[in-house]
Amino acid sequence: MTETIHEIPSAHRGRVSIEIHGPGHGRHILDTVGPGRTVGRSWAAPPFRCQFDARALEPVAAVAVSNCLRARLGENPAVGYALLDRLASVLIGRLQVARVRLLDLHGNDSDR
Amino acid sequence: MTATAEHAGRPAPLRGTLSPEPYRVTGRRIEGADVVTLALEPHHGRPPTFAHGQFNMLTAFGVGEIAISISSAPGAPGPIEHSVRDVGAVTHALCRTPIGATVGVRGPFGTHWDVDDIEEGADVVVVVGGIGLAPLRGALRDLVDRRRAGGGRVFVLAGMRSPDQILFAEDLEEWRRSGAHVAVTVDVGAPGWRGPVGVVTSLLPDTPFDPTRCAAFACGPEIMMRFAARALVDRGVDPRQIRVSLERNMQCGVGLCGHCQLGPLLVCRDGPVVPYGGVADRLFMERQR
Numbered sequence: 001m002t003e004t005i006h007e008i009p010s011a012h013r014g015r016v017s018i019e020i021h022g023p024g025h026g027r028h029i030l031d032t033v034g035p036g037r038t039v040g041r042s043w044a045a046p047p048f049r050c051q052f053d054a055r056a057l058e059p060v061a062a063v064a065v066s067n068c069l070r071a072r073l074g075e076n077p078a079v080g081y082a083l084l085d086r087l088a089s090v091l092i093g094r095l096q097v098a099r100v101r102l103l104d105l106h107g108n109d110s111d112r
Numbered sequence: 113m114t115a116t117a118e119h120a121g122r123p124a125p126l127r128g129t130l131s132p133e134p135y136r137v138t139g140r141r142i143e144g145a146d147v148v149t150l151a152l153e154p155h156h157g158r159p160p161t162f163a164h165g166q167f168n169m170l171t172a173f174g175v176g177e178i179a180i181s182i183s184s185a186p187g188a189p190g191p192i193e194h195s196v197r198d199v200g201a202v203t204h205a206l207c208r209t210p211i212g213a214t215v216g217v218r219g220p221f222g223t224h225w226d227v228d229d230i231e232e233g234a235d236v237v238v239v240v241g242g243i244g245l246a247p248l249r250g251a252l253r254d255l256v257d258r259r260r261a262g263g264g265r266v267f268v269l270a271g272m273r274s275p276d277q278i279l280f281a282e283d284l285e286e287w288r289r290s291g292a293h294v295a296v297t298v299d300v301g302a303p304g305w306r307g308p309v310g311v312v313t314s315l316l317p318d319t320p321f322d323p324t325r326c327a328a329f330a331c332g333p334e335i336m337m338r339f340a341a342r343a344l345v346d347r348g349v350d351p352r353q354i355r356v357s358l359e360r361n362m363q364c365g366v367g368l369c370g371h372c373q374l375g376p377l378l379v380c381r382d383g384p385v386v387p388y389g390g391v392a393d394r395l396f397m398e399r400q401r
Binding site: 028029035097100104106 | 272300
């Protein structure tokens with residue numbers, strides 16, 4: 001999926017997997033997102049484009065906020081700051097997890 | 113020289129401490145792509161008593177000796193079990209040891225998971241990564257039995273590499289059926305896997321334990337334990353109620369050789385199980401020398 005984002009999705013109930021397809025390799029599950037977590041974050045920064053697929057692993061109730069919110073954030077810096085402040089902690093958490101996973105802690109040395 | 117005089121000139125052999133006893137492999141179970149559980153019985157007599165989380169030094173004769181945690185429960189009938197991950201020459205030889213063959217066993221050594229000191233009715237959170245489940249397997253069996261008898265809740269959070277490398281899957285399912293909260297996440301997902309993907313600490317926010325009345329055990333790669341312990345503390349768990357199991361190059365097993373020194377500890381004697389608060393929280397920042 002590489003479409004321009006028109007919505008900001010957030011899971012409310014159920015689990016969503018974040019995936020990417022590789023030619024000849026099928027789909028790779030990169031992450032799973034549970035209730036209360038943001039499914040997509042690409043709406044926050046240019047080029048505002050989806051990079052991955054999202055697949056519902058079970059019945060999911062999600063909230064999608066129109067991306068017109070992004071324009072409003074510029075008009076109301078206090079709200080914009082509060083939202084991006086929360087998003088920053090999510091992004092930092094995701095980055096730290098991604099770095100730990102790069103270590104392949106459960107892998108055998110001979111696999112590396 | 114008489115036999116008595118000959119013996120009088122030598123120190124008494126430290127049987128079971130520095131010299132391995134012969135044990136027969138009576139069972140061999142493949143747990144995953146590179147993990148084998150060996151069931152061992154002594155050639156003579158009964159195996160010594162041990163506690164949850166202690167380890168033995170196992171010898172693959174002609175290859176070498178290595179520290180392996182006991183993965184069966186103390187007092188359980190039958191042979192004692194060790195789960196071995198094939199990562200080097202000695203573990204490779206042990207993993208390939210057939211039923212009926214003999215290996216050497218010294219031990220048990222080290223400190224243990226103090227499950228008997230857990231406050232009655234308190235929640236127990238166990239965070240494990242990969243083969244780190246093995247040293248806690250016996251303790252979990254006891255904890256789940258206590259839960260069944262009206263004890264505190266048991267939460268098992270396990271991080272594995274991939275869905276096809278989930279170790280002790282039967283145990284995890286049995287504990288789940290027995291009322292424990294069991295959650296497994298994998299680092300690498302696969303088509304058909306419907307569970308969580310990510311590091312084991314990502315399971316903690318959705319785990320409904322009471323951090324104010326809780327004991328926690330963590331075992332696995334040290335980086336994982338460091339993140340897990342910090343996440344538990346962030347949830348409000350008292351650092352002194354968290355135990356972790358350290359792993360170092362253990363050779364003598366009795367604190368003589370110093371190979372396993374980590375800061376002020378000799379891990380084979382003062383560990384492997386140590387408190388996080390005041391001990392492991394500092395040691396996790398030590399660089400290996």
